[in-house]
Amino acid sequence: MASRGASSSPVERELVRPGDTENLSEPVIAVDCNGADLGPAEVAAGAVIAAKAGARVMLFGPAQEIGELPTGVEVVDAPVSIAKSADPAAAARATPEASIVKAARAVADGRAQALVCAGGTGAALAAGLFNIKRAHGIYRPALAISLPVPKRPVTLLDVGANAEARREHLVQFAFMGAAFAKTVLGVERPRVGLLSNGEEATRGNALIMETHVELAGTGSGGAFEFVGNVEGGDLLEGVADVIVTDGMTGNIALKLMEGVSRTLLGAVRDAAMSSTRAKLGGALLRPALREVRGELDPEGHGGAYLLGLRSLGVVPHGRFTRRGFAQAILRAQRGASEDLVGRTQIALEQAGALRSRVGGSSSALAASLPQAR
Amino acid sequence: MASRGASSSPVERELVRPGDTENLSEPVIAVDCNGADLGPAEVAAGAVIAAKAGARVMLFGPAQEIGELPTGVEVVDAPVSIAKSADPAAAARATPEASIVKAARAVADGRAQALVCAGGTGAALAAGLFNIKRAHGIYRPALAISLPVPKRPVTLLDVGANAEARREHLVQFAFMGAAFAKTVLGVERPRVGLLSNGEEATRGNALIMETHVELAGTGSGGAFEFVGNVEGGDLLEGVADVIVTDGMTGNIALKLMEGVSRTLLGAVRDAAMSSTRAKLGGALLRPALREVRGELDPEGHGGAYLLGLRSLGVVPHGRFTRRGFAQAILRAQRGASEDLVGRTQIALEQAGALRSRVGGSSSALAASLPQAR
Numbered sequence: 001m002a003s004r005g006a007s008s009s010p011v012e013r014e015l016v017r018p019g020d021t022e023n024l025s026e027p028v029i030a031v032d033c034n035g036a037d038l039g040p041a042e043v044a045a046g047a048v049i050a051a052k053a054g055a056r057v058m059l060f061g062p063a064q065e066i067g068e069l070p071t072g073v074e075v076v077d078a079p080v081s082i083a084k085s086a087d088p089a090a091a092a093r094a095t096p097e098a099s100i101v102k103a104a105r106a107v108a109d110g111r112a113q114a115l116v117c118a119g120g121t122g123a124a125l126a127a128g129l130f131n132i133k134r135a136h137g138i139y140r141p142a143l144a145i146s147l148p149v150p151k152r153p154v155t156l157l158d159v160g161a162n163a164e165a166r167r168e169h170l171v172q173f174a175f176m177g178a179a180f181a182k183t184v185l186g187v188e189r190p191r192v193g194l195l196s197n198g199e200e201a202t203r204g205n206a207l208i209m210e211t212h213v214e215l216a217g218t219g220s221g222g223a224f225e226f227v228g229n230v231e232g233g234d235l236l237e238g239v240a241d242v243i244v245t246d247g248m249t250g251n252i253a254l255k256l257m258e259g260v261s262r263t264l265l266g267a268v269r270d271a272a273m274s275s276t277r278a279k280l281g282g283a284l285l286r287p288a289l290r291e292v293r294g295e296l297d298p299e300g301h302g303g304a305y306l307l308g309l310r311s312l313g314v315v316p317h318g319r320f321t322r323r324g325f326a327q328a329i330l331r332a333q334r335g336a337s338e339d340l341v342g343r344t345q346i347a348l349e350q351a352g353a354l355r356s357r358v359g360g361s362s363s364a365l366a367a368s369l370p371q372a373r
Numbered sequence: 374m375a376s377r378g379a380s381s382s383p384v385e386r387e388l389v390r391p392g393d394t395e396n397l398s399e400p401v402i403a404v405d406c407n408g409a410d411l412g413p414a415e416v417a418a419g420a421v422i423a424a425k426a427g428a429r430v431m432l433f434g435p436a437q438e439i440g441e442l443p444t445g446v447e448v449v450d451a452p453v454s455i456a457k458s459a460d461p462a463a464a465a466r467a468t469p470e471a472s473i474v475k476a477a478r479a480v481a482d483g484r485a486q487a488l489v490c491a492g493g494t495g496a497a498l499a500a501g502l503f504n505i506k507r508a509h510g511i512y513r514p515a516l517a518i519s520l521p522v523p524k525r526p527v528t529l530l531d532v533g534a535n536a537e538a539r540r541e542h543l544v545q546f547a548f549m550g551a552a553f554a555k556t557v558l559g560v561e562r563p564r565v566g567l568l569s570n571g572e573e574a575t576r577g578n579a580l581i582m583e584t585h586v587e588l589a590g591t592g593s594g595g596a597f598e599f600v601g602n603v604e605g606g607d608l609l610e611g612v613a614d615v616i617v618t619d620g621m622t623g624n625i626a627l628k629l630m631e632g633v634s635r636t637l638l639g640a641v642r643d644a645a646m647s648s649t650r651a652k653l654g655g656a657l658l659r660p661a662l663r664e665v666r667g668e669l670d671p672e673g674h675g676g677a678y679l680l681g682l683r684s685l686g687v688v689p690h691g692r693f694t695r696r697g698f699a700q701a702i703l704r705a706q707r708g709a710s711e712d713l714v715g716r717t718q719i720a721l722e723q724a725g726a727l728r729s730r731v732g733g734s735s736s737a738l739a740a741s742l743p744q745a746r
Contacts, residue, residue: 160570164578197533197624205537205621232628236636248578249622251570253629255605260633263609264665268641271661278661284654288644292637 027336029329030103030112033061035083035119037319040065043118046325047073053326055333058112060099078102083119083318092126100124104131107311114332115306115313118325124306124315125161132309135341137354140165141308142173143247143315144180145254146301149236155181156195156235158247159254159304165246168355170194170211175348176307177242178224183338184305184331185241192220193230193240195249203229207246223347261296299324302331312340400709402702403476403485406434408456408492410692413438416491419698420446426699428706431485433472451475456492456691465499473497477504480684487705488679488686491698497679497688498534505682508714510727513538514681515546516620516688517553518627519674522609528554529568529608531620532627532677538619541728543567543584548721549680550615551597556711557678557704558614565593566603566613568622576602580619596720634669672697675704685713 031047033040040061047057051072059066063077078099085091092101100119104127106112115132117124121143134141144157157177162169174192181190194212196204201212208229215226227240235243235253245253268289272282299320306313312335316328335341348354404420406413413434420430424445432439436450451472458464465474473492477500479485488505490497494516507514517530530550535542547565554563567585569577574585581602588599600613608616608626618626641662645655672693679686685708689701708714721727 163570163576163581195625197536197621203536205619208536208621232625232630233632233635235629236632246578248570248581249625252568252605252622252626255570256608256626256629257605257633259606259609260630261637262606264634264637267665267669268662271665272658274661274664277657281654281657281659281661284650285645285658286654288647288651288654289641291647292640292644 027113027333028056028058028111029114029116029332029336030058030060030106031116031325031329032078032100032103032119032124033059033066034078034081034099035117035123035318036325038321041067042320042322043325044069044073044075045322046320046327047329049322049326050329050333053330055329057329058103058106060103060106076102076106081119082123085123088120088122089126092123092130098123098127100127101131104128108132112311113336114311116325116328116332117313117315118318118320120318121160121304121306121315124313128306128309128313132311132313135308135310135345137345137348137356138176138308139172139355140169141306142169142176143250144177144305144307145250146185146305147236147257148296148298148301149238152238152241153181153185153301154235154238154240155185155190155242156250156254157242157244157305157307158250160247160251161306162247163251164248165207167207167210167214168353170207170244170246171214171353172308172348173244174215174226174242175220175223175351175353176344177244178220179340179344179347180305180307180335181241183340183343184335187241189222190224190241191227191239192224192242192244193227193234195235195243195245195253196229196231199229199231201228211244218351218353221347221350223351265293300327302328305331305335307340307344310341312336400486400706401429401431401484402487402489402705402709403431403433403479404489404698404702405451405473405476405492405497406432406439407451407454407472408490408496408691409698411694414440415695416698417442417446417448418695419693419700420702422695422699423702423706426703428702430702431476431479433476433479449475449479454492455496458496461493461495462499465496465503471496471500473500474504477501481505485684486709487684489698489701489705490686490688491691491693493691494533494677494679494688497686501679501682501686505684505686508681508683508718510718510721510729511549511681512545512728513542514679515542515549516623517550517678517680519558519678520609520630521669521671521674522611525611525614526554526558526674527608527611527613528558528563528615529623529627530615530617530678530680531623533620533624534679535620536624537621538580540580540583540587541726543580543617543619544587544726545681545721546617547588547599547615548593548596548724548726549717550617551593552713552717552720553678553680553708554614556713556716557708560614562595563597563614564600564612565597565615565617566600566607568608568616568618568626569602569604572602572604574601584617591724591726594720594723596724638666673700675701678704678708680713680717683714685709 033043044066060078062079082091082098108131142158143161147154178190181187303316314328314332406416430446433451435452455464455471481504515531516534520527551563554560676689687701687705
């Protein structure tokens with residue numbers, strides 16, 4: 001793959017993965033600035049980095065706080081934020097002037113081809129569902145996370161778009177996750193696993209056993225390789241590239257991983273302050289430990305991915321710095337330019353896994369939306 | 374609480390927690406030796422340590438391998454093991470001479486008052502259900518784990534006895550876990566939380582929302598304080614003493630915690646080997662890090678607890694050393710002498726949460742048993 005040449009800074013080079021730089025000039029990414037912990041200007045700074053790497057960005061936020069930006073980044077004044085709303089679904093419906101709603105409308109109207117939202121998954125999901133809408137034949141959107149696993153990323157979905165799931169939802173999640181791993185992460189033939197309490201096909205609750213039978217039986221039409229059930233302890237072991245679960249279990253698993261990492265690294269840090277000897281050891285070990293932290297860095301993965309809408313959505317974490325926001329925008333762009341949504345549709349159609357009769361309303365779906373970030 | 378005096382070794386003093394030493398002379402603990410990674414003799418060595426701390430043990434295993442043991446430990450020759458069986462439920466039914474079945478029968482017959490099984494949860498659960506049987510008014514037994522959280526233990530249940538759960542099961546798990554935390558761990562008024570994908574009462578799947586309403590509404594009759602939903606990230610934060618979930622989610626969470634710990638501590642170890650400077654730092658830091666490992670040591674918690682039978686069962690991990698087996702036996706003894714099962718019954722009865730019409734067969738239950746350790 002061609003590098004963008006000598007003009008890119010080390011940060012940009014780090015952010016742009018092999019393959020990221022092809023066809024970058026086409027899609028426009030609509031970015032909602034509101035909701036970031038460091039403020040809209042930090043998101044804007046991320047957009048500038050992404051633009052330098054070739055992205056075209058439409059930035060929705062308070063123009064006054066953002067100021068003048070270089071070519072490649074268009075600012076649309078949208079100071080109203082629903083990022084902190086206790087009920088993002090109701091807020092997204094009642095607040096057409098909200099930055100996330102305006103950004104989602106830009107995608108729905110075809111002015112932009114993917115959405116990035118710094119204001120949390122609840123707002124992104126609600127504004128996305130109401131405006132961009134579900135892709136044809138998709139039952140439910142899903143949130144996917146690229147786990148910060150050293151060496152090879154593991155995509156886990158759903159991590160919280162739907163607390164409840166049915167078999168046909170999980171089957172579609174397998175296709176959605178595989179298409180994501182293929183187009184955005186460059187995994188040739190993704191291995192898909194099903195999260196359960198044992199490796200055998202007979203382990204798990206009724207939902208998991210039914211889904212296992214379906215994924216093992218019908219085949220994926222070459223879209224992925226189904227590797228069966230995956231246990232909690234194998235999540236980080238690289239036994240699968242995509243791991244499918246319902247949104248409640250996935251959300252519990254994701255937050256648990258973050259919690260255990262925080263607790264353990266905190267304990268190591270405390271240990272390194274517990275005596276003079278330990279302090280000296282800690283100081284000597286620090287550079288090597290920084291590399292461990294770097295490998296686990298969530299900003300490098302761009303955030304959570306909202307799959308199953310007519311365009312890709314990316315939800316960087318609110319506490320990200322400009323580096324994470326830039327990566328989110330570049331990943332969104334890669335998803336758009338590689339036609340993630342179209343490829344997902346084709347794979348689902350070939351496997352006969354599309355929803356045949358499109359029913360159900362966005363309102364009914366919205367009732368089950370997460371109420372906060 | 375009285376110490377057992379000057380005769381106890383440092384290991385024994387470490388194992389015997391405050392309160393452990395009261396009324397120790399009464400109950401007998403039936404211990405299945407087969408299935409431990411280090412062999413039956415290691416379990417027997419644990420029994421000897423426990424006996425020195427006041428336990429009375431009936432040891433089921435290959436007498437030839439175990440040899441002569443001091444007073445307080447009776448050896449019952451039972452060389453047949455079903456610990457490695459692929460289908461422990463079928464094996465427990467078909468093999469009356471198996472050590473775990475003999476041990477469970479001793480408890481059922483009243484020759485012993487609690488069961489310790491080194492041969493895995495599947496075998497313990499099956500042999501326990503068929504022989505000791507469910508306690509009156511209990512829908513389903515549950516496996517509880519005392520998480521190795523620094524400072525204050527957190528009890529998580531169910532971690533795998535039932536892959537599927539109904540509301541009334543989870544409600545009973547709350548009482549079972551609270552009674553365990555109270556009698557065995559000495560937590561005065563346990564705080565009980567419900568594992569979910571958000572703190573609000575409206576978060577979670579239908580099962581969790583229904584259970585939340587029931588636990589918040591009916592009250593526990595003073596048996597515990599219901600603190601509402603607990604997120605994955607809060608599992609190790611001490612926001613609750615007991616955390617209730619279904620067996621599939623609990624099993625995924627438990628193994629995920631073990632996996633993340635293993636991955637992170639491995640990464641720290643690798644970092645400490647990555648350069649001369651890092652090696653020196655690692656060597657200096659090692660004693661302090663050993664303490665971190667010590668705090669996380671699963672052997673100190675005795676293993677998994679099988680709750681909901683007519684007597685308590687404890688399932689130490691197969692890879693434990695004698696120290697872990699001794700702790701499992703002492704914990705089993707504490708549960709028996711403090712009448713954990715009786716207290717659970719009373720609390721459930723007072724709250725009107727006992728199963729009114731006792732139905733369902735052990736065979737139907739056994740069909741859903743985990744098939745391996």
